[in-house]
Amino acid sequence: MAQTVCVIDYGSGNLRSVAKSLERVAAEADLGGRIVVSGQTKDVLAADHVVLPGVGAFGDCYAGLSAIDGMVEAITEVAINKARPFLGICVGMQLMAEIGLEHGRHTGFGWFEGQVEPIKPRDPALKVPHMGWNALELTGQGQGHPLFAGIKAGDHAYFVHSYHMALASDRDLLAQVHHGAALTAAIGRDTLVGVQFHPEKSQKTGLKLLHNFLEWQP
Template identity: 45%
Template sequence: MHTVAIIDYGAGNLHSVAKAFERSSRDCGILINIQVTSDVDIIAKADRIVLPGVGAFPECRAGIDQVHGLYDVLERRVIHDAIPFLGICVGMQLMAKVGFEHTITKGLSWIDGEVYRIIPVGEERNQLYKLPFMGWSALKFCTSCHPVLLGLRDGDHAYFLHSYAISLQAADQQLAITHYGGPVSAIVGRNNMIGTQFHPEKSQVIGLRLLANFIKWSP
């Protein structure tokens, strides 16, 4: 039975994420051992790692640094051992090189991007686009061949709640966008890593399907 480690570093909607994984594993018929944990020994042996994130980029990065050995075990398992990794919301943003929320904060540098405050552009810049960006929004996919996106289609709606988003330097790492006064990164990824700006655990059928695909993914 594969172990999915959902990282507890004081900055995530952990209970809801764990429950969504339980539901997805039942739906796809694959039993998994779900561990909500900050124990680096458990993380070091996990088959899949999930990094949720709620709040501000600097506080979330500080949360990782405050758990002794967590940064090192994440780097070893995700980068060197190349096990499947999923970042959710700020957990996805932390994959970037740097964040500019309140201050300049170094990210994990796993994705070629930087995290900026959402600024509606052009004619769409008006009071209708308030921050945080909160609610359901349609996805538009930049690729149709990623295994974690199997069964998802343009126009599927997911649930977002954020004021900052990744701006990518590498177009091939952009897997899906949404629109909120302009294009916003919705899903990013490379190699064994994928991140969703939206919350799969709050996105009903679409979110559960993505989590099921992640459970079955063998990059």
């Protein structure tokens, strides 16, 4: 496992539950290492694996990161230039897109071509936000990806979101779910991965995914 995993703290909430799930997985699998929750760029730059959770609006989350001097640059250095394993969760995944359209038009990291759009089910009886358990549908890329080792199509994960990432191409799509239409559930390319669902709330499936991420040594 990585010597240090940094969960980035930028005031978005939900950090401790993510960190506790990572600590549980590391302890149960005897993976060792350290789980650090930090809003300091030096900890992000020193980490072997990086996790970016996110709760709230796209623009607010990006503004929260930008408000920490050098944080966006540190994330880019670790995830892109140093190519260390990076996991975005919920809005943390959405920030990996080019553009977010929640309450205006906002720039993201731009690592994945596409934009974050409102969920608009064709069936008006389906509610937004998309909230609760839903079955994952793994793509061909997802079935062979280390993040989904031991996770099969039909396994359930827990979602809470009103916006989804509309990818420009399916080449980076690892998994999707259906809520009146196909919605992006997971993305990945090189050492970058993101999940729209909350692994810390997804019980067996989520813990397995976090275990896979901790063991991932690209």
